[in-house]
Amino acid sequence: xxxxxQFPSHSVIEKGQTVTLRCDPISGHDNLYWYxxxxxxxxxxxxxxxxxxxxxxxxxxxNRFLAERTGGTYSTLKVQPAELEDSGxxxxxxSRGSVAEYFGPGTRLTVT
Amino acid sequence: xxEVEQDPGPLSVPEGAIVSLNCTYSNSAFQYFMWYRQYSxxxxxxxxxxxSSGNKEDGRFTAQVDKSxxxxxxxxxxxxxSDSATYLCAMSDAFASGTYKxxxxxGTRLKVLA
Numbered sequence: 001x002x003x004x005x006q007f008p009s010h011s012v013i014e015k016g017q018t019v020t021l022r023c024d025p026i027s028g029h030d031n032l033y034w035y036x037x038x039x040x041x042x043x044x045x046x047x048x049x050x051x052x053x054x055x056x057x058x059x060x061x062x063n064r065f066l067a068e069r070t071g072g073t074y075s076t077l078k079v080q081p082a083e084l085e086d087s088g089x090x091x092x093x094x095s096r097g098s099v100a101e102y103f104g105p106g107t108r109l110t111v112t
Numbered sequence: 113x114x115e116v117e118q119d120p121g122p123l124s125v126p127e128g129a130i131v132s133l134n135c136t137y138s139n140s141a142f143q144y145f146m147w148y149r150q151y152s153x154x155x156x157x158x159x160x161x162x163x164s165s166g167n168k169e170d171g172r173f174t175a176q177v178d179k180s181x182x183x184x185x186x187x188x189x190x191x192x193x194s195d196s197a198t199y200l201c202a203m204s205d206a207f208a209s210g211t212y213k214x215x216x217x218x219g220t221r222l223k224v225l226a
Contacts, residue, residue, distance in 0.1 A: 031212070035216075042116070043200065044216070056212070056213055093156075098206060099144065100146075100158070100202075103155030103156045103157065106154075
């Protein structure tokens with residue numbers, strides 16, 4: 001069974017640019033989570049999808065972040081425009097049940 | 113004050129030692145407790161999760177939850193160099209909040225010396 005995949009693995013962009021991160025969950029997993037780790041801090045929840053619906057987006061920092069999950073399959077997280085404080089590692093996780101079981105390797109975003 | 117506190121380490125132990133990793137928390141509504149292992153440049157890997165109080169054992173790993181003290185532990189028996197990683201605790205008040213938002217500790221770096 002293929003794991004959770006994320007693309008790109010690393011992205012370097014300038015402040016003000018737009019970046020789109022992609023997550024492909026394990027096939028059949030209805031639950032998809034986005035988390036972020038800013039350097040030196042703990043991993044923080046961003047949002048939770050159940051199929052294509054946003055179950056909880058209370059962790060999204062502001063309206064520069066937009067997450068979508070088309071058809072309940074892959075998900076994208078767009079940051080527009082990017083700010084310096086958006087730098088960090090963005091993780092996606094998926095599961096059949098409520099526990100975030102399988103994490104992807106993360107996308108390391110650097111905003112300069 | 114953070115909702116979940118975890119000593120960042122690093123914690124260095126000799127091979128074969130019993131390792132104790134701990135987290136404290138402040139939210140008494142937390143019901144789900146997870147432990148993840150994360151190797152460098154990889155995503156977290158779920159090791160164990162428990163619901164409410166009690167112990168859970170899986171091979172060399174034992175998770176304990178003491179809700180009265182708001183304290184959780186992960187014990188690793190017969191530690192191996194391959195156990196060297198960062199260990200993250202995470203917890204959720206799913207029933208209280210109606211969502212599955214997990215609050216993570218900062219992680220403890222463990223080094224098992226051969």
